[in-house]
Amino acid sequence: MTTAIAAKSGAGFLLAGAERTAGTLAETISGKWTGYRTYRATLAELKRLTTRQLNDAGLSRADLRRIAFEAVYGR
Numbered sequence: 139m140t141t142a143i144a145a146k147s148g149a150g151f152l153l154a155g156a157e158r159t160a161g162t163l164a165e166t167i168s169g170k171w172t173g174y175r176t177y178r179a180t181l182a183e184l185k186r187l188t189t190r191q192l193n194d195a196g197l198s199r200a201d202l203r204r205i206a207f208e209a210v211y212g213r
Contacts, residue, residue, distance in 0.1 A: 173210055173211065176210050177206055177207060177210040177211070180206040180209050180210055181202060181203060181206040184202045184205060184206055185199075185202060
């Protein structure tokens with residue numbers, strides 16, 4: 139049987155394995171930041187296209203944010 143041990147600290151409860159949680163939080167923040175930077179770069183590239191290039195692809199400028207978001211996050 140596994141038992142979790144908690145100790146009261148100034149910032150709340152410190153649970154066994156908190157190092158893993160902190161590492162996961164840092165990885166999550168890093169991943170979110172990387173995704174955001176990729177989204178912004180993708181959007182910037184799309185905005186550099188001329189109106190004619192967008193029309194040839196069947197796109198309008200109103201679609202650019204949605205397209206960049208779907209390209210990066212797949213939603």
